[in-house]
Amino acid sequence: MTTTPSVTREAAQDSVVLALGGTWTVASGRDLEAAGASLIAPDNDAKRVILDLSALQRMDTAGAWFIDRARVELTAAGATATYRGARSEYATLLQDAGYHRPEAPTRVPPPHGIALLSAVGETVHDSGVDFIDIVDYLGEIVVMFLRLAPKPWRWRWTSMVHHLEMFGLRSVPIIMLINFLVGAIVTQQGIFQLARFGASTYAVDLVGVLGLRELGVLMTSIMIAGRTGSAITAEIGSMKMREEIDALKVMALDPLEVLIIPRLVALVIALPILTFLADMAQVGGGLIVSWLYAGVTPQSFLLRLQNAIGINTFMVGLIKAPFMAVVIGLIASTEGMEVRGSAESLGRCVTSSVVKSIFMVIVMDGLFAMFFAAVSY
Template structure:
């Protein structure tokens, strides 16, 4: 039978040595406001030096709010100078009251006094430690990938070709429109700004040299890598992270399957294959956009543009950019898969790891591009 939630009450009785306070019915959150008003209206001024017994025998239901009200009732009696005690407490109610008394004994830790400079240094130190952990984890994951590749070299029939083609379609073919469009627009903007500045020196034609070398050596592959990190890297992290949350990766391990071989390697191979082709498309789109702007804004005809471009660049210029693509693909794939494996059991963790994957991949890609630039400069290329 359900307990009537409106039957909660508090009665006051007397005996030779003092007062008897009897809580009745359910003392719960639903009746808390009404009971608090009754406790506030209770007159215990005559209880000084006497005993107050709180008889809990008639309490039908007690939750945390009701237990707090009982404690307040007892505190009110003690504040009036009486000696208060509980009587006939049911075992389940006693456990709740004991837990609240134990919680009341716990004192909050003292506020830690810090300064802004100390917090800043602590944050920098924590970031450095986390960066070191990321490098260590990434190298470990790279080692696992190399180990899997060695195994597949011995047993090539285990390679998941269908999965690789599926990811190649998603990473490569479906990314062509957005990469071509963005690269076209960036190439057009670079050409327009370059012409605007070079026109002051009567050197408008040199925009072709600038555009060709910049796009083929740096801009094409860098734009592609950044867009792939934001588009495909985040997707890889979210996919693997979701599988980690649903314990699908643990299920693979239970079945004796290697998660790196099944999940990471097809994605990495797809990235390594797709990145050079996408970089080539991005470079051609940027040159096309720059050529159109040069024709319309700089009065450089397409024939003149192509002739000047042929004189300004070599096959070596083209290869400097394309060579970077597979390395950037490996970095993006490793970071994306590693961050996906770090996802814990909450949606907040999944979002944080996906964001971290994109940010870290873009940062490392730019750093890697700078390292390549210094290397080629040292080689005189």
């Protein structure tokens, strides 16, 4: 039923008749394109061009565009182009869905070198703005926190408990599993590597100190940055996209108070608890691996552990947890607020939220290590 679009040329003295046939519809694709191009072929230098549409079987808006383009371009080239034999509905279509000569682009893209430099400059500038934003935001949150502190009735308890469940309780299995495995791996490597010095039993000290001081809180924070930070950014970001944040603002509600403080508080409560559980899981992993690989019984493992670590070892890890929580929550919510209208920007913000929080968590851990070394804790 579909036939290819065709053009038949008939030249009279000073005029050319282009008889169009077949179906001029977009479904013809390439054929339509070729037929359309042949209409404005350069050898049509006649003064009068008649586009004969009487044999046209079917035409749609794309066909109309190609046919009308021929008329407009031929007219622009100095010929007089007219239609002949167009059915009334096609005449309407040629008029309504006609061709408009594109205007010359007003903006000329800059050369590559300049574009590269400008991109670099923009990134540097944005990083600076980002940093100021985060500090600004931290200030706002502290002020909001101080304002809310004496008014417990204005705290969103329901929301806080809900997020505590989402961020805390529901992360327990994965956090414990990961830390159990990390504890096991560290102990196993400790046993193998220290055996060369005949000091396999020190593997217990290794997992105790390393696990409680560093690895427990670090693994937990990284997991939470990935699991919860991304969720916070996506939630706040999609609320921003759908104007829900604006709706809150016009109700004279502060998104900071309603959305961010509850999440932040839930995170600050959840992360130390999860860190404690992570510590226990790491020690548990160490205990089982020492038993299996080095034949250290649980009793002697615990005895050894008791000698190896003090309460300070445990506290160093735990003290860091709330700070990590603030960093993750802060970055996640700022990024959420950065989301603009498109799905792409949501994706970009979630990615950058996770990457930035993991980076900052590790940097913070380094700073804490220097601090605790300086105060010999």
